Amino acid sequence: MQEIQSRQTLTPDGWVSDLCLTIDQGRITRISRTPSPGAHTVDLLLPAPVNLHSHAFQRAMAGLTEIRGPDPNDSFWTWRKLMYRFLDRLTPDHVQAIAELVFMEMLEAGYGAVAEFHYLHHDIGGIPYAELAEMAGRITTAATNTGIGLTLLPVHYMQGGCDGRALEGGQRRFGSDPELFARLHVDSARLIAEAPDDFAIGIAPHSLRAVPPGALAEARQICPRGPIHMHLAEQVAEVQEVEAHLGARPVEWLLDNADVTADWCLIHCTQMTDAETRALAGTGAVAGLCPITESSLGDGIFNGISYRDAGGRFGVGSDSNIHIALWEELATLDYSQRLRDRSRAAMATADCSTGRVLFDAAAQAGAQAAGRASGQIAEGRLADLIAVSTDNEFLCNRSGDTALDSLIFTGRGRSCVTDVWSAGRHMVQNGRHVARDRITNAFLAVTAQLGQAI
Structure with a gap:
């Protein structure tokens, strides 16, 4: 079981402040306004x-x-x-x-x-x-x-x-x-x-x-x-x-x-x-x-x-x-x-x-x-989630739809992503996939074998 505390969250009802999500067996099982001291804290949370x-x-x-x-x-x-x-x-x-x-x-x-x-x-x-x-x-x-x-x-x-x-x-x-x-x-x-x-x-x-x-x-x-x-x-x-x-x-x-x-x-x-x-x-x-x-x-x-x-x-x-x-x-x-x-x-x-x-x-x-069963942050849905930092020169601590517009149109959205979960699997942390080095090295070995010309 995991818990995520978010300062602002995009829900089916719109933007909501200060939510805590509980994830169990890959799904969002509870959404609460009650803070959890041990939760993973994020700035802005979106469905992935x-x-x-x-x-x-x-x-x-x-x-x-x-x-x-x-x-x-x-x-x-x-x-x-x-x-x-x-x-x-x-x-x-x-x-x-x-x-x-x-x-x-x-x-x-x-x-x-x-x-x-x-x-x-x-x-x-x-x-x-x-x-x-x-x-x-x-x-x-x-x-x-x-x-x-x-x-x-x-x-x-x-x-x-x-x-x-x-x-x-x-x-x-x-x-x-x-x-x-x-x-x-x-x-x-x-x-x-x-x-x-x-x-x-x-x-x-x-x-x-x-x-x-x-x-x-x-x-x-x-x-x-x-x-x-x-x-x-x-x-x-x-x-x-x-x-x-x-x-x-x-x-x-x-x-x-x-x-x-x-x-x-x-x-x-x-x-x-x-x-x-x-x-x-x-x-x-x-x-x-x-x-x-x-x-x-x-x-x-x-x-x-x-x-x-x-x-x-x-x-x-x-x-x-x-x-x-x-x-x-x-x-x-x-x-x-x-x-x-x-x-x-x-x-x-x-x-x-x-x-x-x-x-x-x-x-x-x-x-x-x-x-x-994803696409929304709602109870019962798969926990496919994106956490985004707004405290940077691209999002400038913006909120709501303005933050989304900035993610998409400043051309720097990817650099603002801090965490990504897929069915509750916390695969991107601090902006990097948890197995990035191994995966990248294996890919580079393949491209060396294939060469540069088609």
């Missing part, structure tokens, strides 16, 4: 959001794709070719070391859990491992070793495009036919059942390009319960390909052909019409936004204001993990709206500041997307 979209292995690529090759029209598609070449060098040991660094950095950034969109399943050339879920096991072990909460999303990936072409090169490590993927999912679910109690499993049909309509319809048979995530409408070329082969734009086709409800999370959706934006918002599904990666890859700008006004739910994830930064993801989302519309404080409302709107959305929708 879920990072709702991550490809952990791509973290080792960060900084290696910022040169232009012979093609003057460098784009997402040329970046993808480099990514495929890179992953063909990764072993299970590499992937575990990379994932541990990624999950450590997420915790230090303020995330309490991650929804890992896991599609690196097989050995080089697409040969299944003797233990079919070997790579899923490495992701689960990395999450356990670092203490982050995990929703594992095994990815179903069958074809190289809507025309049904075969997988090539690095894609073969992702691919499975329905029977093989069903077995892989069962084995992955067994790993999660043996992991910490707060870990969960869902399913991720990769995209409308990679999974034909029949297989998409079967996804719920493979995974009857839990979150279902899918990339959707990220690139103009993707929209054109889906429209050419399926007869409708991606969002339109999905909403017409699948029962999209609140357990769905659609990733990116940076290429939507106004009508598609309103329709998707009406389903209760979460839009999974990755503003830093979407900026890096030139994906486009999400219709954030329209989606918010239609009651849509949205959260954020670090996707390619080029820069794992909770506060910067939120700022980048708002800045994209400002640049498009030549405005300021784009996502603010008459009642709430920009930072409060962004943070509340990320905390609540992230928990929904991960199927995780």
Whole structure:
């Protein structure tokens, strides 16, 4: 059992001063105004959001794709070719070391859990491992070793495009036919059942390009319960390909052909019409936004204001993990709206500041997307918590929504995080993960083996 005494706390009822939280077996069991002399004292306490979209292995690529090759029209598609070449060098040991660094950095950034969109399943050339879920096991072990909460999303990936072409090169490590993927999912679910109690499993049909309509319809048979995530409408070329082969734009086709409800999370959706934006918002599904990666890859700008006004739910994830930064993801989302519309404080409302709107959305929708009982500081919820110091030159002893705005928009939010708990596991203390040195050294050994070039 742990106790945390907080000077100011963001609760479902707003900001409350001088609360004491009791944590037992990973959950908040009591919230009281009675001080406890032995409690761990913090300045400002927030619910720790879920990072709702991550490809952990791509973290080792960060900084290696910022040169232009012979093609003057460098784009997402040329970046993808480099990514495929890179992953063909990764072993299970590499992937575990990379994932541990990624999950450590997420915790230090303020995330309490991650929804890992896991599609690196097989050995080089697409040969299944003797233990079919070997790579899923490495992701689960990395999450356990670092203490982050995990929703594992095994990815179903069958074809190289809507025309049904075969997988090539690095894609073969992702691919499975329905029977093989069903077995892989069962084995992955067994790993999660043996992991910490707060870990969960869902399913991720990769995209409308990679999974034909029949297989998409079967996804719920493979995974009857839990979150279902899918990339959707990220690139103009993707929209054109889906429209050419399926007869409708991606969002339109999905909403017409699948029962999209609140357990769905659609990733990116940076290429939507106004009508598609309103329709998707009406389903209760979460839009999974990755503003830093979407900026890096030139994906486009999400219709954030329209989606918010239609009651849509949205959260954020670090996707390619080029820069794992909770506060910067939120700022980048708002800045994209400002640049498009030549405005300021784009996502603010008459009642709430920009930072409060962004943070509340990320905390609540992230928990929904991960199927995780977190997202709020309330009795019975998982103790996913961020403690923040305001006594510094970035927050200047501010309080309430102004402190949140300062965390997000001064660009120094991470340096103000003092502690992070995931399901009560106190993994970040004094701003550092408790196993930072071991994890960082293992990662550096992997990058030395992989070299500097792709």
